[in-house]
Amino acid sequence: MIEAVGLTKRFGAKTAVDQLSFQVRPGHVTGFLGPNGSGKSTTMRMILGLDRPTAGHVTINGHAFRELPNAQRHVGALLDAKAMHGGRRARTHLLSIAQLSGIPEKRVDEVLAVVGLQDAARQRTKGFSLGMGQRLGIATALLGDPQVLLFDEPVNGLDPEGILWVRNLMRRLAAEGRTVFVSSHLMSEMAVTADHLIVIGRGRLLADMSTQEFITHNSAGFARVRVAGTGPDGRDAFAEILRKDGARVLQEPDGALRVTGLELPRISDLAHEGGLRLWELSPHRASLEEAYMRMTRSSVEYTSTDDPRAQLWETDPLALPQWEEGPAAPEVPQTGFFAPPPPAATGGSGFLMPSEPGELAASAQNNPEASR
Amino acid sequence: MTGAQTDPSTHSSAPAAAAYGPPVESRRPHLGHALASEWTKLVSVRSTLWTLGSLVVVVVGIGMIFIAQTSSGDYANIPFTTPALFGMLVGQLAVMVLGVLTITSEHGTGLVRTTFTAAPDRHRVLTAKYLVFGLVAFLTSAGSVFVVGTAAAIAHNGAGAGSHSTGEWAGALEGSFYVTLLGLLALAVGALVRHSAGAIAVMIGVVTLPPVAGAMLSIWEASAPLGRLVLQHNAPVALMQLFGMPSGTSPSGSPQTMPADLTQMALMLLVTGAAMAASYVVVGRRDV
Ligand SMILES: Nc1ncnc2c1ncn2[C@@H]1O[C@H](COP(=O)(O)OP(=O)(O)O)[C@@H](O)[C@H]1O
Ligand SMILES: [Mg+2]
Numbered sequence: 001m002i003e004a005v006g007l008t009k010r011f012g013a014k015t016a017v018d019q020l021s022f023q024v025r026p027g028h029v030t031g032f033l034g035p036n037g038s039g040k041s042t043t044m045r046m047i048l049g050l051d052r053p054t055a056g057h058v059t060i061n062g063h064a065f066r067e068l069p070n071a072q073r074h075v076g077a078l079l080d081a082k083a084m085h086g087g088r089r090a091r092t093h094l095l096s097i098a099q100l101s102g103i104p105e106k107r108v109d110e111v112l113a114v115v116g117l118q119d120a121a122r123q124r125t126k127g128f129s130l131g132m133g134q135r136l137g138i139a140t141a142l143l144g145d146p147q148v149l150l151f152d153e154p155v156n157g158l159d160p161e162g163i164l165w166v167r168n169l170m171r172r173l174a175a176e177g178r179t180v181f182v183s184s185h186l187m188s189e190m191a192v193t194a195d196h197l198i199v200i201g202r203g204r205l206l207a208d209m210s211t212q213e214f215i216t217h218n219s220a221g222f223a224r225v226r227v228a229g230t231g232p233d234g235r236d237a238f239a240e241i242l243r244k245d246g247a248r249v250l251q252e253p254d255g256a257l258r259v260t261g262l263e264l265p266r267i268s269d270l271a272h273e274g275g276l277r278l279w280e281l282s283p284h285r286a287s288l289e290e291a292y293m294r295m296t297r298s299s300v301e302y303t304s305t306d307d308p309r310a311q312l313w314e315t316d317p318l319a320l321p322q323w324e325e326g327p328a329a330p331e332v333p334q335t336g337f338f339a340p341p342p343p344a345a346t347g348g349s350g351f352l353m354p355s356e357p358g359e360l361a362a363s364a365q366n367n368p369e370a371s372r
Numbered sequence: 373m374t375g376a377q378t379d380p381s382t383h384s385s386a387p388a389a390a391a392y393g394p395p396v397e398s399r400r401p402h403l404g405h406a407l408a409s410e411w412t413k414l415v416s417v418r419s420t421l422w423t424l425g426s427l428v429v430v431v432v433g434i435g436m437i438f439i440a441q442t443s444s445g446d447y448a449n450i451p452f453t454t455p456a457l458f459g460m461l462v463g464q465l466a467v468m469v470l471g472v473l474t475i476t477s478e479h480g481t482g483l484v485r486t487t488f489t490a491a492p493d494r495h496r497v498l499t500a501k502y503l504v505f506g507l508v509a510f511l512t513s514a515g516s517v518f519v520v521g522t523a524a525a526i527a528h529n530g531a532g533a534g535s536h537s538t539g540e541w542a543g544a545l546e547g548s549f550y551v552t553l554l555g556l557l558a559l560a561v562g563a564l565v566r567h568s569a570g571a572i573a574v575m576i577g578v579v580t581l582p583p584v585a586g587a588m589l590s591i592w593e594a595s596a597p598l599g600r601l602v603l604q605h606n607a608p609v610a611l612m613q614l615f616g617m618p619s620g621t622s623p624s625g626s627p628q629t630m631p632a633d634l635t636q637m638a639l640m641l642l643v644t645g646a647a648m649a650a651s652y653v654v655v656g657r658r659d660v
Binding site for chain 2: 045048049050051052065066068069070071072075077079080082083084085086087088089092093095096097099100101102137140143144
């Protein structure tokens with residue numbers, strides 16, 4: 001069990017981690033998700049006592065990391081696949097770390113077998129690929145057979161087979177009752193690996209919920225509706241009809257309507273009653289990746305103007321539906337794909353993209369302050 | 373490559389126990405464990421071989437050349453260990469480089485994070501580094517000096533050599549210890565600076581600047597006493613003195629103006645001790 005309370009880290013004027021409170025429970029894989037530079041590694045370094053928090057504190061099984069009687073037997077961590085002396089052989093590297101806590105030499109061979117590096121054991125690590133480095137880092141983390149495991153971006157540089165292997169390893173470690181905390185900047189990876197998600201952006205907590213909840217809240221279905229004819233009249237009229245029936249309607253740049261809150265047959269019935277023909281009525285599902293990108297886009301640290309994703313984050317004022325009302329008008333991107341409107345905007349109390357990340361953090365179920 | 377079939381927790385028996393605890397007994401690790409780890413680290417990288425190898429080669433090599441060029445008569449006033457001095461003046465650089473690398477190589481690669489995650493009691497690790505490096509540096513230095521001294525004693529034990537006491541061997545041990553202290557100072561500087569090139573530059577400055585600075589200070593009337601003091605109390609001079617060349621650089625030619633061996637050693641101990649103390653404070657507190 002890892003417990004962070006008000007964890008804050010400033011580097012000069014820069015706040016890398018801002019008032020982060022969360023719990024990581026045993027028996028689950030907990031994904032730690034956030035764009036590059038959002039403070040994942042800094043948080044992990046603070047958990048491991050490598051960096052001193054500016055404010056707040058974090059404990060592992062109730063102890064500050066540096067006060068654990070035998071840290072290696074309680075906590076294992078992979079922080080950086082390249083964090084080893086290139087001139088040292090893989091096995092010697094592991095041995096030197098094992099000896100720090102008096103871990104027997106045979107355990108070194110065991111973990112080498114676990115990560116599949118038996119044949120590279122006598123190789124100097126400077127010849128290692130990134131993937132082999134990750135495996136050796138994971139082996140280092142497993143040395144003490146610890147209860148708590150932290151992995152910072154463990155699938156970076158791995159091939160698909162390696163990614164699958166890491167995923168299965170994490171799940172198995174969690175199934176044994178261990179606490180597994182894995183960071184990633186990839187939603188797609190975490191969606192299949194983690195049982196629980198902690199999402200941060202610019203060092204602040206954006207979401208803390210089970211992966212299942214996250215999926216339900218963030219990949220809502222919607223219908224794409226295209227009214228016959230090229231003019232805006234029929235479209236606007238139908239949008240009005242749909243809204244009266246309780247739907248949320250957004251206009252997409254190609255002239256189609258994005259409808260949430262109504263079943264497809266009901267939309268068809270309404271069109272029929274209104275004497276309108278439809279050229280398109282299709283069901284869609286927003287991807288988790290979109291939801292994640294929408295959630296974190298205000299907090300993305302490094303955006304390039306050449307980045308093809310940048311257009312997703314750009315709001316085209318012309319594309320905003322004129323008839324949209326209410327406080328939570330979602331921005332509709334100019335091109336590409338679209339995220340669904342936040343469920344909470346329709347009156348639900350579900351997850352929403354907050355303008356102030358603190359709001360959400362406060363309402364997050366697993367807020368340790370609230371649960372006490 | 374799916375070596376994942378092996379269970380990572382081979383000691384674990386409960387399949388899905390919610391309260392998983394480390395099955396291996398969880399005693400607090402002690403300094404001995406850290407010493408073993410540091411020994412493994414030291415002997416498993418090539419830089420150790422290169423630096424200590426060059427120390428041995430330089431001390432023994434230059435020593436043998438010196439022995440070959442001298443006769444028994446030359447040892448009437450100097451100890452048999454003096455031939456080791458010239459190599460040691462160069463070899464001290466190798467000791468300092470190894471001292472620096474012992475810690476900065478961990479910072480340079482990021483290995484220090486792995487180390488301090490496995491052993492959050494950082495002082496234990498630092499102490500082990502000082503002890504292992506210090507012992508290895510001392511034994512290598514003293515061993516090389518012993519080889520040269522023995523060779524000189526065997527080659528030039530003629531009548532002209534006069535009488536030699538075991539006291540000169542003690543002086544050679546002191547000299548080796550002095551070089552070891554320089555290495556420990558280098559390790560401390562490395563721990564403070566965390567950067568190989570930076571720390572080595574500092575150490576080269578520590579060894580080479582005082583003679584130059586002292587000479588410059590001696591130019592002006594007002595600072596001349598200070599200049600003389602600096603000229604008498606610095607690493608190369610101390611080393612020469614400990615290896616039995618008391619009048620080597622005395623400006624006035626009068627040996628009694630030179631400080632005692634003990635003073636030189638005390639000064640070095642003071643500087644090294646202060647740097648080591650600082651390294652403990654800083655390493656214990658700093659973010660890595
Ligand atoms: N030692 C440091 N000194 C100054 N800034 C740092 C330091 N470490 C991290 N940062 C900054 O803190 C922010 C968070 O970094 P990091 O924790 O590495 O993010 P992530 O791991 O999520 O990509 C970044 O803006 C980074 O530049
Ligand atoms: Mg990172």
